[in-house]
Amino acid sequence: MNGLIARAREMQDASHVPYSEYRVGAALETADGSVFAGCNLEVVNFSNSLHAEEVAIAEAVKAGHREFERLAVSSDRRDGVTPCGMCRQTLAEFCDAELVVACDEGDDADGKPVVTTHTLGELLPAAMEQDDLA
Structure with missing residues (x-):
């Protein structure tokens, strides 16, 4: 897990956050062990901004991946940030x-990452599904 956290931290440097100054990086591991990373990109119209998790999953899907194992999310404040509701969906x-x-x-005191883990189901227990559109 430490390698995935490290990759998410690295991605923060690429963030474009002139308004919130809140850098977020994400790293998504596929079933075959590939890692796709993303950072947040803000624009003046916040609704058009991209979140790090969205960028990472878009990169993975664009490359043909559809099976995922783990996601690491990190902010420059090291505050245990979780994906927002939109990213969860x-x-x-x-x-x-x-x-x-x-x-x-x-x-921690030894310089090792402290990580809290959740499952997506814990974070979004009643996700919308394709059948909900009918």
Whole structure:
């Protein structure tokens, strides 16, 4: 898990956050072990901004992946940020409820990442599904 957290932390440097100044990175591991990463990108119209998790999953789907194992999310504040509701629903479109979501809480006294984990199902227990559109 530490490698995935490290990749999410690295992605924060690429964030474009002139308004919130809140850098977020995400790293998504596929079933075959590939890792796709993303960062948040803000624009003046916040509704058009992209979240790090969305960017990571878009990169993975664009590359043909549809099976995912783990997601790491990290902010520059090391505050244990979890995916927002919109990102949770996007993840639910492509990931099952057992997807492990690792949230970066910072480092311990030895410099090792402190991580809180959840499943996507715990974070979004009543996800909308395709049948809900009928």
